[in-house]
Amino acid sequence: MKRLICFAAALLLLPLAAFAKTVVVAGIDGAISPASAAYFLRALDEAKQARAELLVLRLNTPGGLDSAMRGMIQGILASPVPVATFVSPSGARAASAGTYLLYASHIAAMAPGTNLGAATPVAMGIGGGIGKPPAAGEKPTEGKERAPDASTMEKKAMHDAAAYLRSLAQLRGRNAEWAEKAVREAESLSAEDALKLKVVDFVAADLPDLLRQADGRSVGLAQGEYKLMLTDAAIVTIEPNWKERLLAAVADPNIALILLMLGIYGLLFEFYTPGFGVAGVIGAISLLMALYALAMLPINAVGALLLLVGIALMAAEAFAPSFGVLGVGGVVAFIAGSLMLIDGDIPGMEISLAFVVPLAVASALMLVGIGAFALRARRRPAVAGAEAMLGSTAVALEDFEHEGWMQAFGERWHARSETALTRGARARIVAVDGLTLVVQPEQKGEKS
Known part of the structure; x- marks a missing residue:
């Protein structure tokens, strides 16, 4: 009889355990990239499977790729689980792509000492940024510098971004006028100013404070209105897995450039000194990983060609000495190509000049070393056959x-x-x- 009573009690408690309130927490600290988008969408899917009450995205980003950002926003808009984007900790920012994510979320919150904005789309390719027209009533005068008018493509990108952010603001009932200023005039706001202008829902000191303020709020989902019940909710943190960490590492343009160099050096060493195998294997793996990383990034064709020309000239200097002419030209082409490799000034996706110059010098020295080793090996008397x-x-x-x-x-x-x-x-x-x-x-x- 006692066993039967215990079994009945366990059956009654099962639904309560299955539907216990859960808050899933994910965090992005850095540029919005395909890796961060894959991580966020996985966290969103796990929150859906766990029937979580809320997904909190801790955000600190300078911006990132438009395609990755839009993929994340599409996931938020279609999610049956409410999403709260929380710009934290103090000192963090939600610039550029981060502003769009904040506007798209069901709940937008910021920690004190944070900021958002500067959502102007960056110019892609060679050439200047988007030109700024003269202020209202301003007439261009002779001898006065004036920024060039934006091209048709730049205007299209500006209007598209402004309309996109405005539509998100209207969907969530947030300040649409300031949203357009963030795009067209690259304006930014502090957390307190964002709250006053109704850009965000509230300012929270930490995660418990965010959950306390969000408790009982109604948010609009695709299925209809939903009231958040966050009291005593269990907090589950989802960390990036090894695949997402690896993807995030190789998607860094600086890391991708290192992998590209290792791949080329390894294959060159293998071709000129056959029989070792190790250099060829390392070179092939590094080159494939570099190509995979570069395929995710907006690559400038001219920059890529200059990079390859620079490597070819440095290799030619190593195997056919020209008193430094080919070597110097190769280093210059390598540096120029590296700096132009990423197509557009995307926040968080820049290649550092302080990184490129030492890499170019190291590349030249390494190629000279490989050439000298190969020539020495060729001149060495045969030891077999x-x-x-x-x-x-x-x-x-x-x-x-x-x-x-x-x-x-x-x-x-x-x-x-x-x-x-x-x-x-x-x-x-x-x-x-x-x-x-x-x-x-x-x-x-x-x-x-």
């Missing part, structure tokens, strides 16, 4: 006039000689004809 046997000594095992048997390198060889040899006579190997040695008798006084 038929070439290594030439000039060595063989000893006749019998008397013979034209053909007979001789001992060389501890083995019996069939030999051919134009001069008769006696048993024990020494001869010099001058050629190897298949499995037959061609020999000549050693001259008197000749050292073996």
Whole structure:
């Protein structure tokens, strides 16, 4: 009887355990990239499977890729789990792409001492940024500098971004006028000012404070209005897995550039000194990872070509010395190509000049070292095969006039000689004809 009562009690408690209130927490600290987008969407999916009450995204970002940002926003808009974006800790920011994520979220919160804004789309490709038109009533005068008008493509990008952020503001009932200023005039706000202008819902000191203020609020989901019940909710933190960490590491343009260099160096070393294998394997793996990383980034074709030309010139200097002309040209082309490699001034996706210059110098020195090693290896006498046997000594095992048997390198060889040899006579190997040695008798006084 007691067992039956315990079993019934366990069955009654099962629904309560299955539907316990849970808050899932994820964090992005850095540029918005395909890696961070994959991590966030996985966290969103796990929150959905756990039937979480809320997903909190801790955000600290300078911006990032538009495609990754839009993928995250699409996930938020279609999510059956409410999403709260929390710009924290103090000193963090939600600039550029981060502003769009904040506007798209069901709840937007900021910690004291944080900021958001500067959501102007950056210009892609070679050329200046988006030109700023003169202020209202301002007339251009002679001798006064004026920024060039934006091109048609730049205007389209500006209008598209402004309309996108405005639509998100209207969807969430937030300040649409300031949203457009953030895009067109690159305006930014502190947390307190954002609260006053109704850009965010509230300012929270920490996560418990955010949950306390969000408790009982109604948010709009695709399925309809939903009231948050966050009292005594269990907090579950989701960390990036190894795949997302690896993707985030290689998606850094500076890391991708290092992998590209390692791949090229490894393959060059393997081609000029065949037989080792290790350099070729490392080079192939590094090159494939670099190509995978670069495929996720907006690459400038001219920058990529300059980079390859620079590597080719430095390699040519190593194997065909030109008194430094090719080497200097290669270093200059390498630096220029590296700085132009990423197509556009995307926040968090820049290649540092302080990183590129030492890498270019190290590349030149490494290529010179590889070339010197390869040339030394080519000039080294052969140590195996038929070439290594030439000039060595063989000893006749019998008397013979034209053909007979001789001992060389501890083995019996069939030999051919134009001069008769006696048993024990020494001869010099001058050629190897298949499995037959061609020999000549050693001259008197000749050292073996």
